[in-house]
Amino acid sequence: MQVASIHFKERAHEKLNDAQLQKNLVKFKGKFVEARRRALTELDDADATRDYARDLRQRGLDALDVWLEMFERNATARGATVLWAETPADINRLVLEIASRHGAHKVIKSKSMVSEESALDHALEGAGHTVVETDLGEYILQINDYEPPSHIIGPALHKSKEEVSELFARKHGTPRKDDIEALCLEARHVLREHYLTADIGISGGNFFVAETGSVVLVTNEGNATLATTLPKVHIAISGIEKVVPTLEDIATLMRLLPRSATGQSISNYVDVLTGVKGDGEFHGAEHMYFIVVDSGRTSVLASDVKEALRCIRCGACMNHCPVYQNVGGHSYGWVYPGPIGSILTPMYVGLENAPDLPQASTLCNQCGIVCPVRIPLPDLQRKLREKEFEGGMRPWHERAGLKLWSWFAQRPALYGWASRIGVRHLHRLGGARGMIRKLPLGFGAGWTDERDMPAPAGRTFRELYKEAAARNGALR
Amino acid sequence: MSDDLLAGNAAARAAILGRVRRALGVVGEDAARHANAERYVAEHRAGPRPAMPADLGERFAQRAREMASTVERLASRDQIPHAVARYVDNLVVPASLAEQKTRTGVCWPEFADLDWAGAGLAIEPRPTQGHDRLGITGCFCALAETGTLVFTSGADTPTGTMLLPDTHIAVVRADRVVSGMEEGFALVRAERGHDWPRAINHVSGPSRTGDIEQTIVLGAHGPYRVHILLLG
Numbered sequence: 101m102q103v104a105s106i107h108f109k110e111r112a113h114e115k116l117n118d119a120q121l122q123k124n125l126v127k128f129k130g131k132f133v134e135a136r137r138r139a140l141t142e143l144d145d146a147d148a149t150r151d152y153a154r155d156l157r158q159r160g161l162d163a164l165d166v167w168l169e170m171f172e173r174n175a176t177a178r179g180a181t182v183l184w185a186e187t188p189a190d191i192n193r194l195v196l197e198i199a200s201r202h203g204a205h206k207v208i209k210s211k212s213m214v215s216e217e218s219a220l221d222h223a224l225e226g227a228g229h230t231v232v233e234t235d236l237g238e239y240i241l242q243i244n245d246y247e248p249p250s251h252i253i254g255p256a257l258h259k260s261k262e263e264v265s266e267l268f269a270r271k272h273g274t275p276r277k278d279d280i281e282a283l284c285l286e287a288r289h290v291l292r293e294h295y296l297t298a299d300i301g302i303s304g305g306n307f308f309v310a311e312t313g314s315v316v317l318v319t320n321e322g323n324a325t326l327a328t329t330l331p332k333v334h335i336a337i338s339g340i341e342k343v344v345p346t347l348e349d350i351a352t353l354m355r356l357l358p359r360s361a362t363g364q365s366i367s368n369y370v371d372v373l374t375g376v377k378g379d380g381e382f383h384g385a386e387h388m389y390f391i392v393v394d395s396g397r398t399s400v401l402a403s404d405v406k407e408a409l410r411c412i413r414c415g416a417c418m419n420h421c422p423v424y425q426n427v428g429g430h431s432y433g434w435v436y437p438g439p440i441g442s443i444l445t446p447m448y449v450g451l452e453n454a455p456d457l458p459q460a461s462t463l464c465n466q467c468g469i470v471c472p473v474r475i476p477l478p479d480l481q482r483k484l485r486e487k488e489f490e491g492g493m494r495p496w497h498e499r500a501g502l503k504l505w506s507w508f509a510q511r512p513a514l515y516g517w518a519s520r521i522g523v524r525h526l527h528r529l530g531g532a533r534g535m536i537r538k539l540p541l542g543f544g545a546g547w548t549d550e551r552d553m554p555a556p557a558g559r560t561f562r563e564l565y566k567e568a569a570a571r572n573g574a575l576r
Numbered sequence: 577m578s579d580d581l582l583a584g585n586a587a588a589r590a591a592i593l594g595r596v597r598r599a600l601g602v603v604g605e606d607a608a609r610h611a612n613a614e615r616y617v618a619e620h621r622a623g624p625r626p627a628m629p630a631d632l633g634e635r636f637a638q639r640a641r642e643m644a645s646t647v648e649r650l651a652s653r654d655q656i657p658h659a660v661a662r663y664v665d666n667l668v669v670p671a672s673l674a675e676q677k678t679r680t681g682v683c684w685p686e687f688a689d690l691d692w693a694g695a696g697l698a699i700e701p702r703p704t705q706g707h708d709r710l711g712i713t714g715c716f717c718a719l720a721e722t723g724t725l726v727f728t729s730g731a732d733t734p735t736g737t738m739l740l741p742d743t744h745i746a747v748v749r750a751d752r753v754v755s756g757m758e759e760g761f762a763l764v765r766a767e768r769g770h771d772w773p774r775a776i777n778h779v780s781g782p783s784r785t786g787d788i789e790q791t792i793v794l795g796a797h798g799p800y801r802v803h804i805l806l807l808g
Contacts, residue, residue, distance in 0.1 A: 124789075131790050144626045152623040159616070165596045166613045178772060183581065184588040197581060236796060237787035254787055261788050284785055284793040285672075291797060296706045311617045312772065322739065322783035322798035329735045329775070330706075340592065345616055351757035352623035362786065366722040368643070369798075370778035377774045380731030382703035384774045394592045402599035 101219050101248065105433035105445050105454035112427040112460070121428055124260050132419040135363020136470070142365055143355060153356050154474040156349045157410035160310075160341075161401065167310040167343045168392065174313030178375025180388040185337075188218030188395055195220060195302070195335060196227050198389055202333050204229065204299035210317065210324035211235040212304030213252060213413065214337050214393050216435045217448070220302075221246065232294045234323040236287055240264055243271045250429030250437065253361050253415040258428055291323075301327035301385070305338030306413070307353065308392070311346045314374040315390065318357060322369045334373070334385035339393050341401075341409040347372070353412060356472040360414035396448035405480040408443045410473040417467035417477060423460050432457060439467035439477045446484055455493050458484035516562055523556040530555020622758045625721075632720040633750040637806055639723030643781030644794060645802040653747075656687065656805060657695035660712065660745055663803050664697075667743070676742040676800065681710025685732050687747070703734035704741060711741035711799075716776075717763050718748045721756040724780040725804070728764060728773035735775055744782075744799040750808040 104111070115121055140146040160167055172182045185191045191214070199207065207229050209215065221242070224231045233242040237256035241247045244267055249255030256264070261280050268286055269276045277283050303324050307316040315336040317324040328334045344350060350372070358364040377384030400409055418424040418438025429437035433454070434445045442457040451458075458481045467477040488494050489502070508515045529536045535552040547553065602609070629635050637647040650659055667677050680698045688701035704711060716728040725746050729735050738744050754760055757778070764776060783798030794800055 127789060142626060143624075145624050148624040156623070162600065163609055163613055164600065165593050165602065166609050168593065168596070170613060170617075181582065183585050184592050186588050186591055190588060194581070194585075201581070234797065235787070236785045240787070254790065256787055257790065259788075261791075264788055280788045280791045281793050283788060284796060288795065288797060292706070295797070310613075320783070321785045321787075321796035322779075323796070325735075325739055325777060326797055329739060340596070345613065346620060347761040348620050348622045348758055351625075351761065354757060355623075355625070365639070366643070366724060366778075366780045368780050368782070368784055370724075370780075372776040372778075373774065374772055374776075375774055378730060378771065381729055381774065382731075382734040383736045384729055392592075394595065398592065398595035398599055401596060406599075 101216050101435055103434050103445075103449045103453050105449065105457055107433060108431055108454070108456035108460060111433060112431040115427045115431050120260070120263075121258060124258050125425060125428055127260075128257050129425055132362060132415075136360055136416060136419070137363075139359035139363040139365060142359075149352065149355055150472055150474060153352055153412075153472055154410065156344065156352060157412070157473045158407075160344050160349075161406065161409055164340065164343065164401065167345055168340060170310040170345075171308050171313055171343050171392075174311065175375065175390055176313070178313055180313065180375045180390055182390045182392065185391050185393045185395065191215065191218040191337060191391055191393055191395070192220055192223035194389075194391055195337075196223065198333065198335060199224070199227070199229060199300060202299065202387065204333065206230045206232070206294065206298045207300045207302060208232045208234055208294050208298040208327045208331065209238070209302045210304070210319065210327040211238055211255075212302065212337050213435055214304060214339055214395075215302065216249065217393075217395060220337075232291070232298070234291055234295070234321075234327055235319070236284065236321060236323075239287060239291065240267065243267065248430060249435070251415060251418060252413050252436065252438075258430070295326045295330050298327070298331045300333040300335060301329075301331040302335045302337065303328055305336045305342055305390075306357070307350060308338060308343040308390070309345075309347060309350060309372070310343055312372070312374055314372045316350055317371045317373065318354070318367045318369070320362075320364075320368045325369045325371050328371065328373055328385065329383045332385060333387045333389070335389045335391060336373070337391040337393065339395070339397050341397050341411075343392075357412055357414050360412075360416040360470065360472040400444075400447045403447065404483055405443055405447060407475050408440065408447070408480055410475055411440050411444075412473060413440075414472055416470040416472065417475075420466040420470050422462065422464065422466070427460075432460070439481070440475070443477065443480045443484065451484065451488060451491070452493060455488060458482075458488065516560065519560050520563070523560055524558055526556050527558035620758075620762070625756060625758070628720055628755045632753045632755060633806060635720040636718050636723055636748075636753045637804070639720070640781070640802075640804055641723070643723045644784070645723065645781045645804050647804045647806055649806045651808070653807060654690070656747060657690050657692050657697060657699075659805055660692075660699075661695040661697055663745065664710070664743075667801075673742075673800075676709055678709045680708075681712060681741065681743075682708045682737055683712035684714055684734070684737060686714055687712060704736045706736065706740045708740070709742045710745070711737040711739075711743070712745045712747070713738045714747050714749075715752070717752045717754055717760055719756055719760055719778070720753055722780055724757075724778050725802075726760045727775070727777040727779065728768055729775040729777070730771075730773060735777060738777070738779060739798050742795070742800050743803070744801070745803045745805065747805045747807060750806055
């Protein structure tokens with residue numbers, strides 16, 4: 101996928117002014133949040149479960165080479181072929197080689213974020229294959245000329261049913277449907293034929309299991325189950341960080357993944373797929389390939405934001421993010437939006453190509469609080485901000501401003517005097533309403549374009565503290 | 577058959593594993609790390625989990641209903657055909673889906689001996705190619721925690737029967753209801769350890785999507801409805 105993260109600010113601005121998108125985002129807001137909260141109460145001890153999940157993901161990463169080798173050994177023993185991809189281009193090359201080896205024409209795909217990283221669909225189509233995305237959201241985006249996904253769980257949640265209805269009528273040549281059920285039924289009919297006639301099924305991999313050499317696939321639609329049951333060839337593509345030691349570890353993660361994602365107790369289909377079909381088995385892949393992908397993961401593992409690799413792609417961080425809720429997923433400009441995207445995107449495509457993403461956060465820590473594997477997202481964002489500052493990647497006025505502030509902050513008397521003048525001036529600007537309508541140019545003037553700023557009460561923290569302390573007789 | 581693909585891939589494998597080891601600060605072969613990993617796997621340690629009531633069958637039935645399955649309890653196996661006939665007859669489907677209300681379908685071979693004709697049904701013990709509307713299966717086991725059916729693929733348990741028809745009816749023996757996923761996996765190890773199944777499919781209710789405006793619609797790709805006959 102083309103990286104457009106450099107345009108975050110322009111895009112976010114555009115999206116904030118997109119009335120239809122803002123309407124769709126409002127509909128979206130909150131549903132997952134409340135459902136998640138309720139679902140986690142079903143676990144007797146959700147916090148202990150999350151601690152355990154954090155530790156087991158970390159255990160996987162701390163001996164990643166050992167688990168990958170174990171995974172490979174067990175997968176191979178059951179008749180699968182394990183292939184390694186260093187770059188996105190390697191993923192596409194390997195898939196094309198496999199397709200040509202099996203003389204494949206039609207390829208069906210269940211959701212794979214990693215294949216979005218490499219724009220696999222375009223590579224397959226470019227080589228003359230027919231590609232069909234089967235996740236309903238991904239299918240909607242595919243027939244809309246490969247519109248990029250905006251959310252990792254619901255890739256087309258930014259679209260209204262009217263938009264989908266218009267799209268289906270145009271692309272399927274059918275009458276417009278006015279309800280969501282009819283739209284889903286129409287997609288079901290179109291996709292069913294593809295399942296039955298596809299030569300290759302490509303899936304992502306929510307997890308790889310070292311103990312058994314399996315891939316775990318989680319869906320509600322059952323599309324991954326169909327796409328990996330019917331075609332003769334199955335290719336599962338996922339990142340090296342997705343390897344988990346045991347099936348018991350999967351059981352723990354499955355208590356958290358659906359609850360954190362959509363607030364469900366369990367996803368409707370959870371498949372543990374291992375090797376090729378057995379003797380006399382009617383359905384199932386005769387050839388199974390795993391493509392395990394680096395593509396930036398080892399650099400993350402070597403960095404000080406390595407906790408980000410624990411991510412299980414539930415989407416809770418974006419569902420709870422006030423920035424994501426307002427600018428939508430497309431603003432982030434690549435495969436992974438929201439708080440986790442603001443770490444992974446700069447790490448995978450280069451900080452210089454996504455300089456605004458670590459800044460696209462108020463550091464409110466909603467994301468860190470809800471993360472099922474306790475990734476300290478704001479800490480990681482701050483680390484990337486520091487890297488940007490040290491690398492001279494921030495604009496001159498921001499760097500100058502910080503230097504100026506730091507100079508003052510190191511001179512307490514001067515700082516106290518200057519802030520006294522500052523808050524009194526701002527207090528006066530606030531007038532009787534106590535709201536500032538327009539900040540002076542160069543001091544966050546853009547901020548007050550959209551809203552008023554509450555004015556300070558007119559006295560500094562230090563003044564108030566001194567007064568309170570004197571009142572309580574606690575002044576040293 | 578994959579030899580040349582693999583041969584061409586050896587360099588990528590070495591490079592990636594090398595980078596992983598460098599990132600982790602691993603120097604040389606360390607037998608202790610592998611031994612630790614083997615030990616952890618052998619332990620099969622389970623994480624924190626919610627307590628389950630003593631009556632697993634009842635908990636399973638309750639959670640299965642919450643996942644939009646329907647459940648009927650039967651006393652004995654020979655009641656299955658009439659229960660299926662009753663279920664089909666009572667199905668209410670919109671006019672546009674009228675063809676889904678059918679007395680014709682397929683079943684797993686373990687139910688070939690039942691008197692389907694006696695209940696007015698035409699059920700064939702064969703796998704489906706994808707155009708049958710009613711599929712009847714057993715299951716490997718079921719999970720009380722989440723109301724989940726567990727299927728292990730094999731010659732006598734074709735996956736398509738629970739996946740492709742519009743209506744899926746699953747027979748669950750009450751003594752095969754276990755607490756949660758951990759017990760399900762332990763059963764697979766115990767009973768299929770030497771013939772590990774290609775697929776362990778966990779199914780909790782009908783196929784569904786919320787991809788348009790987060791509105792839940794049943795029957796996204798797989799069955800529109802799952803009916804469970806809980807035996808014993």
